[in-house]
Amino acid sequence: MKNNIFSIFKGDRWIWSCYIVLLGASLMFIHSTTGALEFQRHSTPVHYLINQCIFIILAVFAVLIMSNISYKRLFNLANIALIIAIALLLITLICGDATNDAKRWLKIPIIDQTIQTSDIAKLCLTIFIAKTMASHQQNHEDIKRGAIYSGLAMAVVSGLILPANLSTALLVGVTSVLLLVITRVMVKHILIVGSGLAVIAFLAVLALGKTGALPRAETWVNRIEAYVQSDDSKDKKDNFQADQAKIAISRGGLIGQGSGASMQKNVLPHPYSDFIFASIIEERGLIAGLVVIALYIILMHRSVIAAKYQSRAFPAFLCIGLALNIVLQAVSNMVVAVNLVPVTGQPLPMISMGGTSLIISSISVGIILNISRYSEQEGKEKEKEEVEESDREQNIEDITDYPFVIG
Secondary structure, three states, rough: OHHHOOOOOOOOOOHHHHHHHHHHHHHHHHHHOHHHHHHHHHOOOOOHHHHHHHHHHHHHHHHHHHHOOOOOOHHHHHHHHHHHHHHHHHHHHHHHHHEOOEEEEEEEEOOOOOEEEHHHHHHHHHHHHHHHHHOOOOOEEEEEHHHHHHHHHHHHHHHHHHHOHHHHHHHHHHHHHHHHOOOOOOOHHHHHHHHHHHHHHHHHHHHHHHHOOHHHHHHHHHHHHHHHHHOOOOHHHHHHEEEEHHHHHHHHHOOOOOOOOOHHOOOOOOOOOOOOHHHHHHHHHHHHHHHHHHHHHHHHHHHHHHHHHOOOHHHHHHHHHHHHHHHHHHHHHHHHHOHHHHHHOOOOOOOOOOOOOHHHHHHHHHHHHHHHHHHHHHHHHHHHHHHHHHHHHHHHHHHHOHHHHOO
């Protein structure tokens, strides 16, 4: 019975371990950082914890399903998945739920829940680029054609995400560019085209922010100005979020204040999502922060190993692309918490409170686990072939020592 139960947990054990630890950390820190919010909005002190437990159960089911379904099916679904994702982004842009002038969520009427369509689009775009580039590896011209198709898809998806969420649009662009580099697209071509597009986008954001044509653009400009301004500036209040995060980190020290002992969670905006990394350090110290960083590094490392042993390009590209999505989003959350970049509003994958991000990240982990199953099989077969080849060579060497061979 024991073997039957654990047989469904297939794939790389290190990735499974990282995933489970991250989910455990999510429950612990969300429970400890939502206390004030619970008393303000709900009579029960565990409302958000129960919600997160429900999402985690769904996420685990998603991982189990995706890790047991062959990644090969995604190859045929890549194009239609991207079209559906673009349609969802368009619908969200037109009639999505708006918060602070940002239409990022689409409400599902029957279950009365919202989904963040940009997360879905990011996953679908990664699958599409992996398929497109895997199908265009014959020669340099073929790779260039694949890069053009992938670049157009990236531009459409990023462009539709941009009006409501600049940081996610940038993450989509950076991840896609890195994936293109991995798929043998020449760096100089990416730099030439990418630099031009980046300059145009930056100037457009500044212009829209100053003229008020795009409400969110003004917010982006203000955040950048707040980040680069001096400490004695009269507009220091605009950098309130980053300042409170730095206070939380400084209070944490090496071992932290203890579980639930965070003070900054009462004043820090979104201590359970956007700034949960600062809350982790305040409560559990720098050691806990380094452990979280190590978990994402291990996940990336094991994904690269899984990709390394693939005999086909598609699973290798897909595995690395999905891992980059998770890890770069984690890096984005962490560097904001320590004030290395302006505030972006990116959640910490599989730890921050939220449904869509957790489910999509879990689906990505499930696909990586499924690919790692094939890499384990191919790795064992390759190792077996090497051992057999070595044995054959050894046998030949041994036979030459026999007297009857020498004559």
